[in-house]
Every structure is written in structure tokens, then in C-alpha cells.
Amino acid sequence: MSWFRALKVTTRSGLTVERKRLEPLIALRGAAGLAIVIAVSLSLFGPAVAAGSAFGAYQAAIATFQRSWRPRPELALASGASLGISTFLGYLTGSHLVFFLPLLALWTYLAGLAWAAGPTIGIMASSNVAMMLVTITLPTTIAEAAGHAAMMVFGGLVQAALVILFPVRRWGAHRDALADALAAEADYARRLRHDSVAAFDPEPLMLARNAAALTPRQARTRPAQLHGARGVAERIRPVLASLADPAVGVPEEGPERDRVRELLAATGALLDAAARAIRHGSPVRVPPDAVAAFRSPDTGAILSGPPQRAATRLGSLLRDVLETAGGVRPSDDTVADLTPRGSAPDPAPQSPAGLDLHTRTDEPAPAPIAKPLRRPSIFALLPVAVRAIRREARPGSPVLRHANRVAAVAVAGYLIGDALPYGHGYWAPMSAVMVMRPDFSQTYSRAVARFGGTLVGVTLATAILQVAHPGTYLSALFAVVCAALMYLLMRTGQLAAQCCVAMYVVFLLGMGGQEWSQTVPERVVLTLVGGVLAMLSYALYPAWETPRLRTHLADWLAALGEYAAAVVAHYASPAGKSCPDVREALLKARDAHIAWEQAAARAKTEPVRHRGLSNAAADDAAHALHHIGRVVMLMEAHLPERGATPVPAADALADALRDATRDGAQAIRERRIPRWKPVREALDAWDGEGVPDRVVRRGAGLFLETLEELSDALDTDVPPMTRESTDQR
Known part of the structure; x- marks a missing residue:
């Protein structure tokens, strides 16, 4: 796909508003929590603290909307507490650029690595960095900064309490x-x-298992x-x-x-x-x-x-x-x-x-x-996240490259925003951090949506401010209404959500005493700067999925080979229907299948040429592997009962399938055509024994047919995929 077409596709995706099932009661609950926090903060501490605490309650409510199987109160508490800590540390170093930039780089780098633990944690970590850049400008003393942090934690507590007191489809997800x-x-x-x-x-079954x-x-x-x-x-x-x-x-x-x-x-x-x-x-x-x-x-x-x-x-x-x-x-x-x-x-x-x-x-x-499958509690989640991050801390990892990109862009955006004569330079790095994702299509579509939504939202908020001249309490009311609209429309697309976010921030800062003329013009320009930086960073330091398609295809083939070998081996040693090794192999094959599907979907929107695996060859190879999985599934449906007469030839076939698919996966990684000589030899030996069989032997024949289809699909890519001269068909 050319760059022009890729930008066209991502732009259309970012500006699309989809029809989704709305959840007004959940949106109303989140807006009510935000209103409670703002009202308490205004009555006790004043507009500045109310603006800071509102960000905590706002972010905590967004955390409860994320696609997560974890209890919602835990997400709200974790969001409020992490934002409070980030804000306090940011304020301590915010007045000294030499200290703040290293903290910003470290915080954004960790937020980028957090995507290894899952999209929910990644979104929460990125949002915390973005909110920190705004809220550290509100307090003026260390005591006030501590008060802001405490009120952000209070905002998370309020949202968590509302989720417990007023559950809406508690087990709905x-x-x-x-x-x-x-x-x-x-x-x-x-x-x-x-x-x-x-x-x-298999994705619906995998989602059900995760749930x-x-x-x-x-x-x-439950x-x-x-x-x-x-x-x-x-x-x-x-x-x-x-x-x-x-x-x-x-x-x-x-x-x-x-x-x-x-x-x-x-x-x-x-x-x-x-x-x-x-x-x-x-x-x-x-x-x-x-x-x-x-x-x-x-x-x-x-x-x-x-x-x-x-x-x-x-x-x-x-x-x-x-x-x-x-x-x-x-x-x-x-x-x-x-x-x-x-x-x-x-x-x-x-x-x-x-x-x-x-x-x-x-x-x-x-x-x-x-x-029920065990999910770690919120306190036991940290070691799990650390292990996930360590697995991604390797050269070539998309998550590691994303962490490097987002840290560099945040520092560069802050320096550029600080050098421009607009003031409020934090808008540029905040916009960049909010739109950057580990893959190309989401980063570019979100950048377009954020700029378009910011332009529309700021225009509407500016018109309201000029006409109504709202005071502190009316600005707070407008902010709550905008937040409620954002909660309601956030699943319909980024354009509508970013429009509501822009209006929310303008009204919230207006409630804190900042005039619209101090925030609106530079916010539009600096949002554009942040979006351009995010897009340039991916173009200059990408993590393309297209070159890794062969690796994903090889992993899927190897996982299917283990699954097939586990199933066939049970015909040689019948163990009944309860086969944990078959179940484990099936789950690994499904994981590899989903990884391939996601990578292939991302690769179709990337502006890069294939390297050894064209789109046609990828589709044909995936079709062949789908058939392999279907054949294994058919054989699994007819596993022998415990005590049935063994099929000795099945043991040799299982070993041949395991070895051949491993070698075939390595051949795909090395841009060679895989060969299936061990499987063919095992079938020839089976036929020589004259064992009458209507299930296993038929399935074994289908295995070989689909494996040959895979080789034929990859054979269309010569060169650089090459056949081994010693094994011509």
C-alpha cells in the first residue's frame, strides 16, 4: 500500500463515527462522580484544586469504561492513585527543566512499556502522563501539590464507590x-x-476464556x-x-x-x-x-x-x-x-x-x-506486569520501539512547545502521548481524529464562552456535561470523543480562572504540532508488521503442529476425552492464530512493500493453515476412549508431524519453502502395515494435503522464497 493510500485509509478511519450501543446509565454514573468531586473541591479548596481533582475523577471514570475483565472499582482506584502520584512528582520537578525532562522521559518510557501488560494498562498509563502535563501547572506550592494529588485519589475513590453502590450490568462484559x-x-x-x-x-471463544x-x-x-x-x-x-x-x-x-x-x-x-x-x-x-x-x-x-x-x-x-x-x-x-x-x-x-x-x-x-481460571488481584498484578514487560524488552519488539518513540516525542514536544511564543507548551507533548499507539494505523487515525475533534470542540467551547461569559460554577456545569457526553459517545469513534474532551478541558481551565484567549489558539496549533510529531516518529522509527508476517505465520504453523501431534499421539495411547496436553496445545494454536490475524490486519494498512510474503501468498497460506486446524479439530472430536486398542502407527505419525512442522516453521522464517518428507514417509510406512482405519488414516491424509497446499501457497513468492534443490516435488 502506498503512503497516499495508507494516509487516506487511516484518515477515513479516524474521522468515522460508528453506530454503537450507548450506555447512558454508566455515562450518567461517571458524570455524577465527577460532579461530586468538583462540588466538594469547590466548596472546600477553590477553583484551582477543583480543576485538578476533576482530572482525577474524569480519568478514573474513563478507566472503568475500558475493555477489562477486572472489577471496575479496582480500575478506578488504580487510576486515581497513579495519577495523584504522577502529578505530585511532576510538580516537584516541573519548575526545573533539567530535572523535569528526565522525569518526563522516564514516565513516558514506562507508560510505553506498560502496553506489554495489556491495552487497558497501556491506556491508563498514557493518560496519566498526559494529565500530569496539564495538572502540574495548577498548584503553586508543595502543600497545594500534595492537596491536588490527594484530591485526585479522592476522585478515584468516589468513582469506585459509585460503581459499588450503583452497579450497572455488573457482570455485563x-x-x-x-x-x-x-x-x-x-x-x-x-x-x-x-x-x-x-x-x-476462534476469537469469541478466546474472549470468553479471558472473561x-x-x-x-x-x-x-459469579x-x-x-x-x-x-x-x-x-x-x-x-x-x-x-x-x-x-x-x-x-x-x-x-x-x-x-x-x-x-x-x-x-x-x-x-x-x-x-x-x-x-x-x-x-x-x-x-x-x-x-x-x-x-x-x-x-x-x-x-x-x-x-x-x-x-x-x-x-x-x-x-x-x-x-x-x-x-x-x-x-x-x-x-x-x-x-x-x-x-x-x-x-x-x-x-x-x-x-x-x-x-x-x-x-x-x-x-x-x-x-x-474459574485465576486472575491475579490488583496487588499481585505488579509482578505479572513486570514479567510481561521483561518479555517485550528485546530488540525489534513493537512495544519497546513504542516506548522509545513516545519518550523521545514527549521530550521533543515539550521543548518545542516551551520554545514557541504561545505559552502552555505542554499541549504538544500531551497530544502526542494521547494519540501514540504501538501500531501504525491507530497512531495515524487517532492523530487525525484528535486534531479534527480539537478544532471542532475548541470552536464550540469558545463560542459558548464568548456568548454566555460563564462564571466558576456555570463553567463547572458545562465541564460535567461535556464529560458526560464523552462517556456516552466514546465508543462511537475518536472524533466525537476528542471533540468532547476539548470542550471539557477548555471549560475546566476556565473554571480555574484561565481566560479562553490564553488556551484556545495555542491549543489548536500545539495539538497539530503534537500530532505531526507522533506521525513523524512512526515514519522515522517504525515497527511495521509486514516484515514480521513470516514470523507470525511460522509460529502459527509450529503451534498447529504441536496441536496435531498431541491429538494423533492419543490414538497410539488412548487416554479418554480428558487430555490436558491437547487442551494446552489448542490454546497455544489459538493464540498464534489470533496473533497472525491481528498482524495481517495491521499489515494491510501499512505503507510498506512485502518482504518475501505477498498479500496473495499470505492469504493462501492462512487458508491452508485454517484447513490444518480444521482437520485436527475433526480428529479431536473422535478421540478414542480410555482402554481402546492403540494404533501403533499413530505414534510415528505424531513424531513426524511435530518434527516436520518445526522444520517447516524454520524454513518459513528463513524464506525457504517447507518440505514434508517425514510426514510422507510416515504415511507410506503406515500403509505398508495394512492397518484398516477410517478416522486416523483419513485425517493423516488430509494433513499431508493441507501441508502441501501451504507449500504451494508459499511457492508463488520465488524469489526470495526458494525451494531446496535437494527436495524437489
């Missing part, structure tokens, strides 16, 4: 994450009706509807794929395929009903037609073998989901038995090994309540 996962699987079931090998995006990690206090108060459903949803996905895929399921056309389409449609309706119940905390409204589809006696007469077993297992899992979602009792006749009529009992394990190793068809026990 967790409910939405679980409901989105179930809705994604419902959509997947419907798409499988028309495309038997449809792809599935399931709870602090000890959260674990004690609603019953959030227990267990995620684990059942994880088990539904491979069963859906195995029911629809013609490789191990029914033919592409015919009465069996029609029956499977009916079951998939009913599955989508039942999962949607469970998702709605969990999202709104209401009883499940079970669709009678969907239940009737599963209880129809036609299923047992039409389906047989693996498809019938998959349908039976699917009905049992759906019953567990509906019971967990709430409002449906196990004895409820509506869903007491979603097992398709006419199902045969589960036969004994077949011999020879691997002939029909499918899921059990007998009624499973009710799904156990999932033990």
Missing part, C-alpha cells in the same frame, strides 16, 4: 463475552448448512449463568464440524445431508436462545421447533455410524448448555432429552484399532461446574 461465544457457534452451525467446511473464528479468568473476590460472586457454559461451548464446536464435514460425516447431497442441515439449523436456534438468556440474565425461551428437530425419530432411521453418534453427542451438549444458561431444569420435559430418536446404544470399542473411534452415544453426566 462477562455475560456479553459468553453470549458472543455461543452466538458465534450458532452462526457457525448455520453456515455449515451451506458450506460443510466453513471456517470458524472466565476471575479474581478471588469475583469467583465468590452468577450461576456464567458457570460451565463456556466449557460445553468449547466441546460443541468440533462436534458440529464432524457432523457436517463429508470427510467423516455424511455425503454432500442426499437425505442424510438434508437431515444434518435440519439439525444444524435447530442447533443455531437453541444456541441463540441460550446466548440471549445469558446476555440479559433472563430465563431461556426454548424454541419448540428446534427441540422437535432433535427428538424426531427420523434421525435414527436416516443417520448411522459417525454422523448418528455426532448428532447424539450434539443433543447432549445442547441440553447441558440450556440447563446452564438458566431457566431450564434437568427434569424439564421440554429439553429433558434432546437425544435424536432411534439412536443405538454405544457399542463396545471396535477392533482392529481405530476402526470407529467416535464419541460416546450414551447419555453423559451433567456438565460439571467449571472451575
Whole structure:
């Protein structure tokens, strides 16, 4: 993508206002907390302290809006306390440039590294630096600076108290994450009706897993509807794929395929009903037609073998989901038995090994309540963040380069703003710190949105000040209204949010006694200076994702190889359905998949040419790896029961898959075409043994086919990708 097109795309993204679900009650609660802090500060200490403390309450409320699974009161307290400390330290050195610049560089550098611990912490740290640059100009003595810091902490306390006293959808984010996962699987079931090998995006399941990690206090108060459903949803996905895929399921056309389409449609309706119940905390409204589809006696007469077993297992899992979602009792006749009529009992394990190793068809026990994943408390979070930062403190890390950029830009912006004859030079570094992000597209789009929003917001605020001439209390009221609008519209896009922020700051400083003529003109110019510095810094010292695409692709391939090897190895040593090593490998493969998706999305907007991996080759390679993951998922759905006859050849295949994918990942990193000779040799040896098998051997053949597709996709990039001359196909 050229620079002109990249700037066009990022500009359009920054100026876009999206239609999002608004949350007026949460916005009203944040504005109420801000109003309480301003009123207390005005009555006790005066306008200057009120302006400083308002920044603390304002920032604490923004922290509670971040996409985080941590309790909201903790976020508000952490935001208020960290801003108070930053402001006090900034004031102690603010009058001495030789001391303040090193502090500013250190603080912004640490704020840049904080992105390693997650976007929520990164946003809070960056905002603290930006607010510090403004608030250190308000107090005049050390005692007043300490009072400002204390009032900022008080602002965080007020916002935390309001979150506790007036909870609005207290578990709303967790409910939405679980409901989105179930809705994604419902959509997947419907798409499988028309495309038997449809792809599935694992991100909703990963978000639901992240939401399931709870602090000890959260674990004690978690609603019953959030227990267990995620684990059942994880088990539904491979069963859906195995029911629809013609490789191990029914033919592409015919009465069996029609029956499977009916079951998939009913599955989508039942999962949607469970998702709605969990999202709104209401009883499940079970669709009678969907239940009737599963209880129809036609299923047992039409389906047989693996498809019938998959349908039976699917009905049992759906019953567990509906019971967990709430409002449906196990004895409820509506869903007491979603097992398709006419199902045969589960036969004994077949011999020879691997002939029909499918899921059990007998009624499973009710799904156990999932033990919540542990999330560190706020006091135990610091060591976790330090470890995350240490992992990113390496050459070439995007987070480390971001920390270097933001520290240099903050110091340069402060010096430029101080040298210009406008006064209030802190606007330039503040604007730069607020817009800078570790990736290109967000930095540039936010810079454009901040300048456009500042221009509109300052113009509106200036017009109001000139017409109304508000005093201290009316300016405070205007500031609270602007903050409420910002809380309400912050998810609709950066343009609307930055417009409200600009108006809020102008009214707040006006409440502190500063005339609009002292802040408005220079703020527009210095905001432009800060935005230009941020954009130039990324252009001169970038952290492009495009050159790292090969590394992400190799990591994804290696993770899928470990996942495939873990699944295949269990056919050689059957251990039942509980396989922690398979689960761990699956999670690592999902992490690598999401990392690839994010990197590929960022690379598409970057103004750089590919280096050894074109867009077409990247898309084809990702398509091949999607198929590899699907094949592994199908085999996981048919893991043998404990005590089944082992398949000795599967052990050699597992080793071959592990070694070949590791070597293939290294070849991709080194811009060579990966080869799959060990896998081919393992399959040839398997065929020589003459082991009759309908599941494992078919899956192994699909492995090799998809691996060859990956090599073909990368073969389009010669040069600089090259084949090894010793292994030509």
C-alpha cells in the first residue's frame, strides 16, 4: 500500500463515527462522580484544586469504561492513585527543566512499556502522563501539590464507590463475552448448512476464556449463568464440524445431508436462545421447533455410524448448555432429552484399532461446574506486569520501539512547545502521548481524529464562552456535561470523543480562572504540532508488521503442529476425552492464530512493500493453515476412549508431524519453502502395515494435503522464497 493510500485509509478511519450501543446509565454514573468531586473541591479548596481533582475523577471514570475483565472499582482506584502520584512528582520537578525532562522521559518510557501488560494498562498509563502535563501547572506550592494529588485519589475513590453502590450490568462484559461465544457457534452451525467446511473464528471463544479468568473476590460472586457454559461451548464446536464435514460425516447431497442441515439449523436456534438468556440474565425461551428437530425419530432411521453418534453427542451438549444458561431444569420435559430418536446404544470399542473411534452415544453426566481460571488481584498484578514487560524488552519488539518513540516525542514536544511564543507548551507533548499507539494505523487515525475533534470542540467551547461569559460554577456545569457526553459517545469513534474532551478541558481551565484567549489558539496549533510529531516518529522509527508476517505465520504453523501431534499421539495411547496436553496445545494454536490475524490486519494498512510474503501468498497460506486446524479439530472430536486398542502407527505419525512442522516453521522464517518428507514417509510406512482405519488414516491424509497446499501457497513468492534443490516435488 502506498503512503497516499495508507494516509487516506487511516484518515477515513479516524474521522468515522460508528453506530454503537450507548450506555447512558454508566455515562450518567461517571458524570455524577465527577460532579461530586468538583462540588466538594469547590466548596472546600477553590477553583484551582477543583480543576485538578476533576482530572482525577474524569480519568478514573474513563478507566472503568475500558475493555477489562477486572472489577471496575479496582480500575478506578488504580487510576486515581497513579495519577495523584504522577502529578505530585511532576510538580516537584516541573519548575526545573533539567530535572523535569528526565522525569518526563522516564514516565513516558514506562507508560510505553506498560502496553506489554495489556491495552487497558497501556491506556491508563498514557493518560496519566498526559494529565500530569496539564495538572502540574495548577498548584503553586508543595502543600497545594500534595492537596491536588490527594484530591485526585479522592476522585478515584468516589468513582469506585459509585460503581459499588450503583452497579450497572455488573457482570455485563462477562455475560456479553459468553453470549458472543455461543452466538458465534450458532452462526457457525448455520453456515455449515451451506458450506460443510466453513471456517470458524476462534476469537469469541478466546474472549470468553479471558472473561472466565476471575479474581478471588469475583469467583465468590459469579452468577450461576456464567458457570460451565463456556466449557460445553468449547466441546460443541468440533462436534458440529464432524457432523457436517463429508470427510467423516455424511455425503454432500442426499437425505442424510438434508437431515444434518435440519439439525444444524435447530442447533443455531437453541444456541441463540441460550446466548440471549445469558446476555440479559433472563430465563431461556426454548424454541419448540428446534427441540422437535432433535427428538424426531427420523434421525435414527436416516443417520448411522459417525454422523448418528455426532448428532447424539450434539443433543447432549445442547441440553447441558440450556440447563446452564438458566431457566431450564434437568427434569424439564421440554429439553429433558434432546437425544435424536432411534439412536443405538454405544457399542463396545471396535477392533482392529481405530476402526470407529467416535464419541460416546450414551447419555453423559451433567456438565460439571467449571472451575474459574485465576486472575491475579490488583496487588499481585505488579509482578505479572513486570514479567510481561521483561518479555517485550528485546530488540525489534513493537512495544519497546513504542516506548522509545513516545519518550523521545514527549521530550521533543515539550521543548518545542516551551520554545514557541504561545505559552502552555505542554499541549504538544500531551497530544502526542494521547494519540501514540504501538501500531501504525491507530497512531495515524487517532492523530487525525484528535486534531479534527480539537478544532471542532475548541470552536464550540469558545463560542459558548464568548456568548454566555460563564462564571466558576456555570463553567463547572458545562465541564460535567461535556464529560458526560464523552462517556456516552466514546465508543462511537475518536472524533466525537476528542471533540468532547476539548470542550471539557477548555471549560475546566476556565473554571480555574484561565481566560479562553490564553488556551484556545495555542491549543489548536500545539495539538497539530503534537500530532505531526507522533506521525513523524512512526515514519522515522517504525515497527511495521509486514516484515514480521513470516514470523507470525511460522509460529502459527509450529503451534498447529504441536496441536496435531498431541491429538494423533492419543490414538497410539488412548487416554479418554480428558487430555490436558491437547487442551494446552489448542490454546497455544489459538493464540498464534489470533496473533497472525491481528498482524495481517495491521499489515494491510501499512505503507510498506512485502518482504518475501505477498498479500496473495499470505492469504493462501492462512487458508491452508485454517484447513490444518480444521482437520485436527475433526480428529479431536473422535478421540478414542480410555482402554481402546492403540494404533501403533499413530505414534510415528505424531513424531513426524511435530518434527516436520518445526522444520517447516524454520524454513518459513528463513524464506525457504517447507518440505514434508517425514510426514510422507510416515504415511507410506503406515500403509505398508495394512492397518484398516477410517478416522486416523483419513485425517493423516488430509494433513499431508493441507501441508502441501501451504507449500504451494508459499511457492508463488520465488524469489526470495526458494525451494531446496535437494527436495524437489
